Amino acid sequence: MDVGIAGYGAYVPRHRIKVEEIAKVWGADAPAYKKGLMLREKSVPTPDQDTITLSVEAARHAVRRAGVEPRRIGAIYIGSESHPYAVKPSGTVVAEALGMTPEVHCADFEFACKAGSEGMFVALSLARAEEMDYALAIGADTSQGAPGDALEYSASAGAAAFIMGRDRLVAVCEATYSFMTDTPDFWRREHQFYPRHAGRFTGEPAYFRHTAACARGLMEKSGTRPDDFRWAVFHQPNGKFPMRVAQELGFPRAKVEEGWLCPTLGNTYSGASPLGLTAVLDVAAPGDRILMVSYGSGSGSDGFIWRVTPRIEEVRDLAPRTRAQLEDHPVYIDYGTYAKFRGKIRKPCE
Amino acid sequence: MREVAVIGVGMNRWGELWEKSHRAIWTEAALEAVEDAGVDRVDAVYVGCMSGGLFVGQEHLGAMLAGELAMGPIPGVRVESACASGGLAFRQAYIAVASGAHDVVLASGVEKMTDVDGAAATYALSTAADQEYEGYHGVTFPGLYAMMARVHMHRYGTTRRQLADVAVKNHAHGTMNPLAQYRDPVTPEQVMESVLVADPLRVLDCSPITDGAAAVVLAPVELARRLARAPVVRVAASAHATDTIALADREDLAWLGSTARAAEQAYAQAGVGPSQLSFAEVHDCFTIAEVMVVEALGLADRGKGGEAASSGYTRLGGRVPVNASGGLKSKGHPVGATGVAQVREAVVQLRGQAGERQVRGARWGLTQNMGGTGASSVVHIFQGEGRR
Amino acid sequence: MIGTARYWREIPQRYRYEAARCTACAHVAFPPRTLCAKCRGRAFEPCTLAGEGVVETFTVIRVAPAGYADEAPYAVGLIRLTDGVRLMAQVVDCDLARLAIGDRVRVEFRRIRQDGESGILCYGYKFVPAT
Numbered sequence: 021m022d023v024g025i026a027g028y029g030a031y032v033p034r035h036r037i038k039v040e041e042i043a044k045v046w047g048a049d050a051p052a053y054k055k056g057l058m059l060r061e062k063s064v065p066t067p068d069q070d071t072i073t074l075s076v077e078a079a080r081h082a083v084r085r086a087g088v089e090p091r092r093i094g095a096i097y098i099g100s101e102s103h104p105y106a107v108k109p110s111g112t113v114v115a116e117a118l119g120m121t122p123e124v125h126c127a128d129f130e131f132a133c134k135a136g137s138e139g140m141f142v143a144l145s146l147a148r149a150e151e152m153d154y155a156l157a158i159g160a161d162t163s164q165g166a167p168g169d170a171l172e173y174s175a176s177a178g179a180a181a182f183i184m185g186r187d188r189l190v191a192v193c194e195a196t197y198s199f200m201t202d203t204p205d206f207w208r209r210e211h212q213f214y215p216r217h218a219g220r221f222t223g224e225p226a227y228f229r230h231t232a233a234c235a236r237g238l239m240e241k242s243g244t245r246p247d248d249f250r251w252a253v254f255h256q257p258n259g260k261f262p263m264r265v266a267q268e269l270g271f272p273r274a275k276v277e278e279g280w281l282c283p284t285l286g287n288t289y290s291g292a293s294p295l296g297l298t299a300v301l302d303v304a305a306p307g308d309r310i311l312m313v314s315y316g317s318g319s320g321s322d323g324f325i326w327r328v329t330p331r332i333e334e335v336r337d338l339a340p341r342t343r344a345q346l347e348d349h350p351v352y353i354d355y356g357t358y359a360k361f362r363g364k365i366r367k368p369c370e
Numbered sequence: 371m372r373e374v375a376v377i378g379v380g381m382n383r384w385g386e387l388w389e390k391s392h393r394a395i396w397t398e399a400a401l402e403a404v405e406d407a408g409v410d411r412v413d414a415v416y417v418g419c420m421s422g423g424l425f426v427g428q429e430h431l432g433a434m435l436a437g438e439l440a441m442g443p444i445p446g447v448r449v450e451s452a453c454a455s456g457g458l459a460f461r462q463a464y465i466a467v468a469s470g471a472h473d474v475v476l477a478s479g480v481e482k483m484t485d486v487d488g489a490a491a492t493y494a495l496s497t498a499a500d501q502e503y504e505g506y507h508g509v510t511f512p513g514l515y516a517m518m519a520r521v522h523m524h525r526y527g528t529t530r531r532q533l534a535d536v537a538v539k540n541h542a543h544g545t546m547n548p549l550a551q552y553r554d555p556v557t558p559e560q561v562m563e564s565v566l567v568a569d570p571l572r573v574l575d576c577s578p579i580t581d582g583a584a585a586v587v588l589a590p591v592e593l594a595r596r597l598a599r600a601p602v603v604r605v606a607a608s609a610h611a612t613d614t615i616a617l618a619d620r621e622d623l624a625w626l627g628s629t630a631r632a633a634e635q636a637y638a639q640a641g642v643g644p645s646q647l648s649f650a651e652v653h654d655c656f657t658i659a660e661v662m663v664v665e666a667l668g669l670a671d672r673g674k675g676g677e678a679a680s681s682g683y684t685r686l687g688g689r690v691p692v693n694a695s696g697g698l699k700s701k702g703h704p705v706g707a708t709g710v711a712q713v714r715e716a717v718v719q720l721r722g723q724a725g726e727r728q729v730r731g732a733r734w735g736l737t738q739n740m741g742g743t744g745a746s747s748v749v750h751i752f753q754g755e756g757r758r
Numbered sequence: 759m760i761g762t763a764r765y766w767r768e769i770p771q772r773y774r775y776e777a778a779r780c781t782a783c784a785h786v787a788f789p790p791r792t793l794c795a796k797c798r799g800r801a802f803e804p805c806t807l808a809g810e811g812v813v814e815t816f817t818v819i820r821v822a823p824a825g826y827a828d829e830a831p832y833a834v835g836l837i838r839l840t841d842g843v844r845l846m847a848q849v850v851d852c853d854l855a856r857l858a859i860g861d862r863v864r865v866e867f868r869r870i871r872q873d874g875e876s877g878i879l880c881y882g883y884k885f886v887p888a889t
């Protein structure tokens with residue numbers, strides 16, 4: 021029995037800030053940052069956008085492509101490290117907005133940048149177990165980087181949503197694999213506004229080890245090699261990491277570029293590899309195989325193999341394509357506006 | 371129904387009255403009206419107040435203010451209809467006297483607006499709009515009138531300069547009113563270069579935040595004639611109409627249906643039409659409001675309200691002076707007091723006591739007081755009988 | 759402060775744009791009401807508002823009420839939806855200097871306000887340029 025994606029949707033905010041604009045405030049070397057991070061600009065949420073609002077828009081796009089009645093969706097899982105409430109689910113708001121309530125299972129997930137793919141894994145599993153006809157998984161974030169920190173150049177906003185099911189599939193899930201250890205490379209303690217990270221420790225022992233091991237484990241489990249894939253999507257905390265891991269694994273640049281959104285989107289955290297997948301689905305042909313590996317600090321990776329079905333041709337234009345949202349009508353803002361939008365300006369309490 | 375007259379008026383100097391409390395401001399105006407009427411008691415007190423709760427945290431104003439008069443356990447009634455609270459309080463007092471329920475009644479209005487900061491005052495005023503479907507979206511009162519202004523400008527070609535001319539005219543009138551909050555003239559350039567509040571409206575298109583009170587005493591015309599302390603001013607018409615509270619539900623965004631309806635009824639009651647009016651005191655909470663009100667009152671054709679101030683038609687010395695008092699714009703707009711102050715101005719004019727700003731030969735005067743974006747309108751017409 | 763119950767009871771309208779169509783005269787009430795404003799009918803069937811429309815009029819709020827000051831300046835307009843219903847909402851993600859009567863807009867789900875630093879977050883509809 022096939023299980024997979026019945027509908028997918030993306031949402032990217034319109035506002036952008038360029039690396040130069042941030043660098044000039046902190047006296048940083050913009051060309052060096054751009055080259056080092058392989059990143060030119062990032063998306064910025066407005067003050068009225070948060071993980072909940074991005075999730076609603078992405079999920080509405082997914083519902084349109086799936087063409088299913090929202091009440092038939094039995095679960096909603098939103099993965100994010102920026103849930104607007106510390107206590108109270110994001111999923112209830114999104115489910116209510118979509119008209120999924122009240123017979124719905126709901127949980128908010130958090131696992132740094134891999135919370136979105138966790139939701140996808142659980143939603144797929146429920147569909148496979150025939151617990152329900154469809155389950156909705158969303159990866160969304162409006163992440164914060166501390167002022168002047170390297171993360172400020174990349175931490176961005178976006179959401180991707182997937183309706184998993186057994187029919188109406190646009191992509192069949194052929195295999196999954198997870199790889200996880202306790203590796204504290206990035207964290208945010210309760211009540212802290214900005215996350216912290218372990219500098220260069222976030223590279224080799226964290227991102228590269230987990231992402232590569234997950235991809236290798238997934239291919240071993242499924243008996244596949246890089247040649248078997250038309251596309252590959254990796255978590256993209258910056259532009260450089262996914263390209264390097266792809267090279268190590270033997271995926272040529274051409275297979276990675278379509279889902280490599282980071283250079284102009286930034287790091288959407290829980291939304292990152294899921295958004296990359298939506299961009300690939302926007303262009304993939306029936307029969308194409310896609311390898312997707314997420315990464316979340318702490319640390320772990322979820323891997324998926326997707327095989328695109330002919331239905332993709334019927335649905336991809338039922339909602340805005342991911343790259344169109346990324347490229348059409350961006351609004352560039354200065355650092356002052358960015359600081360205002362992101363609540364980085366200190367004001368008296370109301 | 372008995373014929374009713376206004377036999378006494380009172381009003382203090384309006385402005386930012388930092389040292390005076392809500393009740394002190396009211397009591398000053400109320401006592402002046404009672405003394406002007408020459409009566410030693412009133413049978414009931416009507417108080418127009420929009421939001422004692424949000425501005426000073428005080429409700430139950432009927433009892434509190436009746437108590438301030440120290441006239442014993444007389445009825446005290448608080449009337450609320452947003453910015454039309456004062457006009458409606460006057461109308462309720464009128465009905466009480468006309469019906470014979472009471473003989474001598476004090477109609478008053480008060481608002482103490484400066485005890486809260488600007489954002490809180492903006493919020494308090496915004497509660498006159500539909501809170502769930504207008505206020506929720508962050509709209510303010512200047513914003514609502516700005517939306518109406520934009521339609522009027524788009525459809526009828528009303529200009530930015532014409533809006534400014536309303537402010538210029540009313541400020542010019544206000545220089546002659548010793549009780550006005552802002553007694554300074556303004557130029558069209560000053561208005562058009564003032565700070566934007568809600569495009570296209572600027573701060574000099576808006577009436578100010580004001581502390582103030584006004585009061586009048588009503589009695590049957592027979593009693594007024596017997597007392598004969600001042601020229602008798604008769605209430606020739608009293609009308610009140612409503613419209614949808616939410617702007618989104620209006621048929622026509624550039625037309626004040628409630629004012630037109632109340633005016634139509636008032637003209638019929640008084641047996642006069644707009645061409646017979648000597649003057650009008652209207653609700654110019656924003657410049658665009660006066661433009662739309664003069665149309666609804668029939669003082670200008672539909673869509674032509676913008677020309678009325680610019681052409682001089684509604685200026686003192688013009689055909690029908692509008693807001694000789696300075697209007698809300700210059701005199702100030704303590705919301706609950708405004709409608710009563712309009713009545714006071716009408717009485718002062720019809721008695722021939724308006725000094726520098728006296729409308730010559732004034733016989734018929736109209737007052738129009740409006741709540742929200744015109745969800746309620748109260749129109750009164752007064753006739754001066756002259757000295758006997 | 760909006761408060762929880764008062765916010766919660768409007769969720770069908772604010773999240774899902776649920777309206778009521780009079781079964782007698784087909785007039786659409788948004789929000790739903792007890793009596794039809796056009797014919798005083800009491801029987802309605804549920805319907806959902808169109809997600810697109812045009813700006814019929816608008817303003818740019820520069821001086822905002824308490825709770826909205828952080829987002830000023832922002833545009834608020836009356837939107838005539840393609841189904842004929844008119845409603846008030848903010849128009850966002852647009853160039854405030856170029857916004858004009860007649861602009862086509864579509865709905866998006868946004869945060870509308872928050873009850874202070876620790877109160878509930880309030881969501882609902884805003885409109886964005888339809889391009």
Ligand SMILES: [Zn+2]
Nearest residue numbers: 780783794797
């Ligand atoms: Zn009907």
